[in-house]
Amino acid sequence: MSGHEQFTAMFREHYPLVLAFVSRRIDAARAHDVVADTFTTAWRHFDRLPAQPLPWLYRVARNSLANEMRSDRRQARVAERIAGHRIEQTPDHAVSVVADTGLRQALLRLSPADREALLLIGWEGLDNEAAATVLGCSTVTFKVRVHRARRRLAKLLTADETSAEAPAPLPLHAPASRKARSA
Amino acid sequence: MNDHDAMARLAAANPVPEIIAPGSSQASFCLRGVLAQPRVEPPRRRNRAGRVVLAAAAMVLIAGGGTAAVREMRPERVTPPPGNAIPAPSAVFTAAAGLAGQVRGEGQFLHVTGTAGRVVHVDSAGGYDVIRVDSVQGVQPADGRPGEGWLTIGEQGASVRPLTAGDAAAYRRDGSPGPARLPREPEAGPSPDLADDPEFDGEVGELPDDPATAAAAMIDRAAGDGFRPADDQGWLFRECTRLLDTFTNSLSGGDRAKIFRTLAGLNRVRTLDTATDPLGRPAIGLAYTGQTRRYGLIDWQIFLRKGSDQIGFTQAVVRRPGPANRTLTPGVVQYSTAVTHVVRSNTP
Numbered sequence: 252m253s254g255h256e257q258f259t260a261m262f263r264e265h266y267p268l269v270l271a272f273v274s275r276r277i278d279a280a281r282a283h284d285v286v287a288d289t290f291t292t293a294w295r296h297f298d299r300l301p302a303q304p305l306p307w308l309y310r311v312a313r314n315s316l317a318n319e320m321r322s323d324r325r326q327a328r329v330a331e332r333i334a335g336h337r338i339e340q341t342p343d344h345a346v347s348v349v350a351d352t353g354l355r356q357a358l359l360r361l362s363p364a365d366r367e368a369l370l371l372i373g374w375e376g377l378d379n380e381a382a383a384t385v386l387g388c389s390t391v392t393f394k395v396r397v398h399r400a401r402r403r404l405a406k407l408l409t410a411d412e413t414s415a416e417a418p419a420p421l422p423l424h425a426p427a428s429r430k431a432r433s434a
Numbered sequence: 435m436n437d438h439d440a441m442a443r444l445a446a447a448n449p450v451p452e453i454i455a456p457g458s459s460q461a462s463f464c465l466r467g468v469l470a471q472p473r474v475e476p477p478r479r480r481n482r483a484g485r486v487v488l489a490a491a492a493m494v495l496i497a498g499g500g501t502a503a504v505r506e507m508r509p510e511r512v513t514p515p516p517g518n519a520i521p522a523p524s525a526v527f528t529a530a531a532g533l534a535g536q537v538r539g540e541g542q543f544l545h546v547t548g549t550a551g552r553v554v555h556v557d558s559a560g561g562y563d564v565i566r567v568d569s570v571q572g573v574q575p576a577d578g579r580p581g582e583g584w585l586t587i588g589e590q591g592a593s594v595r596p597l598t599a600g601d602a603a604a605y606r607r608d609g610s611p612g613p614a615r616l617p618r619e620p621e622a623g624p625s626p627d628l629a630d631d632p633e634f635d636g637e638v639g640e641l642p643d644d645p646a647t648a649a650a651a652m653i654d655r656a657a658g659d660g661f662r663p664a665d666d667q668g669w670l671f672r673e674c675t676r677l678l679d680t681f682t683n684s685l686s687g688g689d690r691a692k693i694f695r696t697l698a699g700l701n702r703v704r705t706l707d708t709a710t711d712p713l714g715r716p717a718i719g720l721a722y723t724g725q726t727r728r729y730g731l732i733d734w735q736i737f738l739r740k741g742s743d744q745i746g747f748t749q750a751v752v753r754r755p756g757p758a759n760r761t762l763t764p765g766v767v768q769y770s771t772a773v774t775h776v777v778r779s780n781t782p
Contacts, residue, residue, distance in 0.1 A: 326551075351443065404444070
């Protein structure tokens with residue numbers, strides 16, 4: 252089998268997974284560009300691809316996504332210079348597309364590293380070893396990180412549910428100046 | 435809620451739960467594009483002596499300077515100039531003229547990337563201002579070589595942000611329009627023409643070498659087209675800096691030097707008291723303040739990369755708004771352009 256054929260087989264197997272991975276983290280308009288970047292890198296270094304290339308592909312895609320984010324931040328800095336003041340940044344795409352409001356708020360309160368660890372397990376369905384490869388850390392480090400991140404997420408979601416169920420606090424004093432106005 | 439419930443809730447919120455079909459035309463297009471790219475050859479082992487020779491060669495190149503084909507404009511550590519060390523504009527332009535004739539590196543084409551930002555006023559939802567930032571990519575024949583270049587604005591991405599908190603509320607009421615939904619502007623280049631200037635359309639190569647005579651010839655050319663600048667110096671500053679623009683420049687080194695010398699002859703340009711451009715890169719800033727009919731009093735600023743004849747940043751700062759930008763406050767940047775990468779290549 253030639254290099255082209257081998258790469259095509261690898262591409263057909265992993266393209267949908269990489270596209271889904273990227274689409275969860277960036278808007279659809281740019282997802283295809285990031286995927287193309289990812290597979291171009293894979294093609295250029297095809298000789299060095301591991302036997303199970305998916306975590307490696309995710310890792311390359313994360314780098315390409317980081318480049319996109321840097322570009323966004325550069326554009327934001329230009330906008331801020333023009334505005335002359337700080338402009339509120341939009342949260343990660345992966346968080347902003349979560350429809351579950353409570354979960355979205357909880358994810359926003361996690362650190363980016365914790366959040367990504369959870370998403371690799373919860374959305375990509377990776378095992379610890381593959382997820383560690385994606386993040387470029389050891390499996391042990393990843394296990395500790397994801398264990399803590401799960402606990403933090405559960406705690407934040409519990410706190411959110413508790414506050415949602417609790418009745419609104421009553422005012423300690425009635426407003427003094429509110430009087431009925433006679434006609 | 436325990437860890438497992440939390441993870442189940444996270445899994446249920448997956449925004450792309452389905453696997454995307456691999457046989458789509460988009461996938462085939464992507465595959466064709468990827469396979470058309472060259473592959474990297476596996477690295478060959480070199481012996482130690484070879485590595486020493488290469489390292490020595492690299493040191494010679496670094497020490498010699500000026501031979502690098504790629505010039506990337508990164509923020510560097512900046513030492514502010516000592517007091518009273520602000521050079522006169524004429525000295526800055528004359529120094530740039532001396533650098534302009536030097537050809538650096540190989541490659542017939544200059545690939546330039548960067549951004550262009552501008553304030554856009556939208557009339558709907560009660561009226562509001564947004565900042566639009568577009569990516570800019572340009573390729574020009576280097577050093578005045580014959581041939582045509584190209585310029586794209588916004589093709590590699592664009593973003594929109596409201597200018598102020600008040601604008602943000604109106605922007606949301608208007609449905610938070612993206613770049614494609616913003617009103618289109620007639621300007622073709624990265625810098626809008628705030629002063630309604632006609633372009634100098636003569637040949638720079640045919641201008642006299644003497645700066646004062648060259649300036650007079652440029653104005654005569656404009657006057658011959660029925661336009662006489664109300665402010666000769668302002669028009670010359672804007673036209674000369676436009677001719678030197680890094681995104682669109684196609685002048686030879688000699689012609690660039692001629693334009694820099696013409697700029698050195700202007701006496702209402704001032705040097706800005708800064709050692710960096712607005713991106714924090716070492717640079718010398720030069721400015722000219724002039725009145726416009728529609729945009730009020732504007733300060734046109736350019737930033738030359740330190741030790742270079744290349745304009746790395748330009749901006750137009752509103753000093754006093756006019757009828758077309760009356761919603762802006764003094765100090766707002768009406769537009770800016772930033773050059774981030776300049777690469778020489780033989781690929782057009």
